[in-house]
Amino acid sequence: MTLRSLLFVPGDRPDRMEKAMGLGADALILDLEDAVAPANKATARAMVLDRLKAPRDHGVTIIVRINPVDSGLAAHDLAAIMPGRPDMIMLPKAEGAAAIAALDAMHPGLPPIIPLAAETPGGLFDLGTMRQCAGRLAGLTWGAEDMAAGVGATANRDAAGLFLPPYQLARSLTLFAAHAAGVAAIDTVYPDIQDMDGLTAYAAAAARDGFSGMMAIHPAQVAVINAAFTPTGDQVAHARAIIDAFAANPGAGVLKIGGKMIDAPHVRQAERLLARLR
Numbered sequence: 001m002t003l004r005s006l007l008f009v010p011g012d013r014p015d016r017m018e019k020a021m022g023l024g025a026d027a028l029i030l031d032l033e034d035a036v037a038p039a040n041k042a043t044a045r046a047m048v049l050d051r052l053k054a055p056r057d058h059g060v061t062i063i064v065r066i067n068p069v070d071s072g073l074a075a076h077d078l079a080a081i082m083p084g085r086p087d088m089i090m091l092p093k094a095e096g097a098a099a100i101a102a103l104d105a106m107h108p109g110l111p112p113i114i115p116l117a118a119e120t121p122g123g124l125f126d127l128g129t130m131r132q133c134a135g136r137l138a139g140l141t142w143g144a145e146d147m148a149a150g151v152g153a154t155a156n157r158d159a160a161g162l163f164l165p166p167y168q169l170a171r172s173l174t175l176f177a178a179h180a181a182g183v184a185a186i187d188t189v190y191p192d193i194q195d196m197d198g199l200t201a202y203a204a205a206a207a208r209d210g211f212s213g214m215m216a217i218h219p220a221q222v223a224v225i226n227a228a229f230t231p232t233g234d235q236v237a238h239a240r241a242i243i244d245a246f247a248a249n250p251g252a253g254v255l256k257i258g259g260k261m262i263d264a265p266h267v268r269q270a271e272r273l274l275a276r277l278r
Helices: 014-020 038-053 074-084 096-106 121-125 127-136 144-151 165-181 196-209 219-228 233-248 264-276
Strands: 005-010 027-031 061-065 088-091 113-118 139-142 184-187 213-216 255-257 260-262
Touching: 005 014, 005 219, 014 027, 014 038, 027 038, 038 061, 038 074, 074 096, 088 096, 096 113, 096 127, 113 121, 113 127, 113 165, 121 127, 121 144, 121 165, 127 165, 139 165, 144 165, 165 184, 196 219, 213 219, 233 255, 233 264
Parallel strands: 005 027, 005 213, 027 061, 061 088, 088 113, 113 139, 139 184, 184 213
Antiparallel strands: 255 260
16 A cells, blocks of 8 residues: 555544545545644544544545654544544654654553654664564654754744755654655645645655655645656656566566666666555
């Protein structure tokens, strides 16, 4: 399963949850954490459960972002929503494999988990341990806003909208940790919902760098993100040419294709790109 766009929807807004089903996102993240005020948590759980129990003929993956394992709320979230059988759980502020083990211990039979694995300073240092629980994961992602708050930063991007060095590091380590674990690398949100040109450039760079998808905070961002993470016709044709050339020459280590020397790493890249079509 390829998740290009993952759209956040507040868990206490059933009207938005219903509308979001038809907006073209590959997945919806029904949020019980930051988008819901403390006084509304119980109400939001009930509303999310109602959405989960509704007919699922929309083809959209339903993810529920619960509260962190150390919040005192996560077990209540799981007890409330699991009768609705969400497709995945998103775990915020997940500090390494220990957080995944703690989550699994709270409730039996949880679905695959997408940790926000670099959202705290501690999580950054524990990213490498996510390989230990790779079989429980559907992907890895990160959060620039919470990371900035965690270190007391006044900004995480420069005037041009590009990440400052500390957050470039967190993004890069998340990318490599995801691939080391063999799971989807999902990039963080682009917070300026008015800046479509900036989003287009950022999403294209994320796809170029090796991310397979990206989270969204507004419906208008979904189409842009889907386009960025969908291989173009030229990319598909080039990948197929590489695969076909090596299939026709099984003993070759290097071949010249399109004026360039192509070898085993390029074959793996071509295979990954074609796999995204599925």
